[in-house]
Amino acid sequence: MSLSLETMLQLTIILPLLATLGIAATGRNPNLREGVTIVTSLAVLYCVINLYLGLKAGESISVQWLAILPGLQLSFSIEPLGMIFALIASFLWLITTVYSIGYMRAHHEENQTRFYICFAIAISSVMGIAFSSNLFTLFIFYEVLTLSTYPLVTHAGTEKAKKGGRVYLGILLSTSIAFFLFAIISTWFVAGTLELTPGGVFDSSVNKTVLAIILVLFIFGIGKAAIMPFHRWLPAAMVAPTPVSSLLHAVAVVKAGVFTVLKICVFIFGIDLLSELPSTQFLLYLAGATVLLASLVAMRQDNLKARLAYSTVSQLGYVTIGALLATSAGVIGGSMHIAMHAFGKITLFFCAGAILVATHKSKVSEMRGIGRQMPITMAAFFIASLSIIGLPPTGGTWSKWFLLMGTIDTAQWTILVVLMISSLLNIAYLLPIPYRAFFPGKGFVADNAGIKEAPLASLIALSITAIGCLALFVYPQPLYELATAILEMREQPAHE
């Protein structure tokens, strides 16, 4: 195939949308339907990889769609940060599809066609967010992502799902309209542009207080980044089927949030300006508090998915901290953490789902000795836990390394301590699970000997992501190159 890169860029957004038609048409035949999803995700991944190679070769790729309002266009372009996000999302979409085939069937979920359709729309909007070249485009896809994932969160259709969906939608939609949109319109008014520009869009004459307020509005408005007090939607969304929790609430939705935060810090404010704003310090402490409190709450959760959810809230805080540190190490650490945490957390969720399917257990306290039954799953769980904590030999080491470097560079000692304590807390709430699973202690009687793993498709998926955690430790260079390239763009501005 000899498609131009511009076409590929558009295909990443359009293909998943087209796939919804195929999924709807083949809804009666599950094999064909899942076939459509897998083929589409392969195609999207192919396009994204080609775009990555194009970016590496130094090509600048951008596409303009129609102007919705005068001066506000739907337009897309490729830059390293978006590339990281798109690569992760498209790769993990493929893996998740494999996983959900095993999970959804073994779990006898209903409305699977609707599930795959909404999933595809969500991925399309993630690609839109990753590649959007202005804030307006980004906002549109951000909202589409919220709405398309609502039916996924409430998939079960129960009273609990309805309540969860209410919190999910209520917080995400409210914050985005009341704060995010307001911040965008203010930016448009103050700067006269919403273009995501290396080095920021505000010139030095703008009143710092106004910008400080806009920054606060942005950080609160991006509810998907789950900064306290707007984090409640994430645990609430855990009523969703596990594949949704894993891809959307460990990767796509939450990463869309912190990705947007990073984008805004680097390309709207610019890190030089960011470090001068009076509200940055306050927001840093808020993010630090989120990291600590969420870790503490996670320790007290007995439901595994809830524990993982709070852990996600805490880890998202890391990325926000990385962005707000406004230093190169912080940005590198933050953007690498998007990838590292994605691999780690999706593995953990996959494992949680596998345990649920194989043994119908969802509580941590019931999981003693489960390692005998599900050795592969629990081994993957162990590796992923290490990555989340940030211990070698897993990828999480690198992102935490750079984040700590960032705090030292900027002499943010409090934040440094927060990150250290939080790592300890991570150990405390994650590691006992695989430990107890393999070493149940005295007096534990295994109810049935023999291995009873999750469906093969799910097992393959979680093994791949677990291996991914390890691979990212040995071979983080491509990711690191992309992460450093984000700031190199800043140093050589005005290439537009």
Next chain:
Amino acid sequence: MLTHLPALQVLIPLMAAPLCLFLRRPHLVWMFTLIVSGLAFLISVALLQQVMVSGPIIYEMGGWSGPWGIEYRIDRLSAFLSLIITAMSTVVLIAAQTSIDKEIPKNRQIYFYILFLFALTGLLGIVSTGDVFNVFVFLEISSLSTYALIALGKDRRALWAAYQYLIMGTIGATFILISIGLMYQMTGTLNMADLAVLLPEVAQTRTIFAAFAFFVVGVCLKLALFPLHLWLPNAYAYAPSIVTAFLAATATKVAVYLLIRFTYSIFGISFSFTTLPLQTLFVVLGLVGVFVASTAAVYQKNVKHVFAYSSVAQVGYMIVGFSIGTTAGLMATLLHLFNHALMKGALFLALGAVMYRIGSVQLSSFNGLGRQMPFTMAAIVAGGLSLIGVPLTVGFVSKWYLVMASIENGWWPVAVLILLGSLFAIVYVWRIIEAAYFKDPVAGKEPAKEAPLAFLIPIWLLVGANIYFGIDTRLSIQVAQAAAHSLLGISP
């Protein structure tokens, strides 16, 4: 022929109304009405094109030139409004026969169409004429036929609602008439263009102040601005579904038109906004209206009431945009006129479809409808998202302009309140969505079927328009901008 379009626009529906009596068979009358309305729509498209290209059209009735004769004056604003009115009436009429078969006895169906045509005539007349007394006449034509249309509702409370509206509406119309009388007394003219020239000379008199006050109160009754909105919820809730859809999409819009026309073109912006504290008054009332009506909408049990209160809230937004008094503010109001017509038309038609199948629009009867009437409910979801102001729908475009206009004017708190107000919409829309998609249908009740095509076609036409004009905004923005410019006397 083409030169007579401004008059034909109004005359065709007026003449068609009595002709309905000869056709006798309701289905024939329906076809006939639909054709008439379609014709009016085509005329308004032609007029809009002409006005956009070559400026205002002045048509002298019977060849008598103004200010003595009555002149029709079609400028961009008028053409824009008549496009909204005729487009909405035509789309709504597609579903009319199916809907009223269930809601209005056979022997009264012909009257429904006659009244509908009269109401259409009245609304078109108001926006076309260049004579203030003519405005009053057409206002009465449309109001009287509307009262009767509402009273046709199946529910007996429709009579009470119509009566309430009759009393309030008549007070409003009388106030407007008093205002017109006072202006005539001071200037000796009824021609709008002439009034605009003569009024400034006598602007500082108590009589003109009184005229202005009477007008503002009168028109605010008509456009249901908080706290003069009390007639609206019941009138919308108990009228036949088609009437609700038509009124919600057009009637309050025309009242907003009158407000804009009188304050900008006749009294003049400096008199309205500088001499008198209209700006402060309206921005406060508009915002309070948004919050009070939205809160009320959240607690309603009848879904028609929900959207009726939401209409009151939306009028609040239009008034806020109007009171900003800049091009951007006026544009926001005009855009919202258009966009709100699309949203509420779609929503009330969808409610009509529910009424058709279930016979009730109580929130509790929506339980389980998501599966039983998937297309109708999907339309309510889409319309609701537009009402909330989600991107890619028209609601977002309105909101963007409104917030932008307030920020440009330095009204930061107003911008915040506008955005906060739209959060209420999430709550009241989501109550309906949760009922439809998460609650099980009442046991023992026969499952409802999907609405007939006669409903689905117009509903989805409007939903399509909600999305189309949310993405391709060139038409609506261009016209709204041109209209706002010409009102403020800025040459484009």
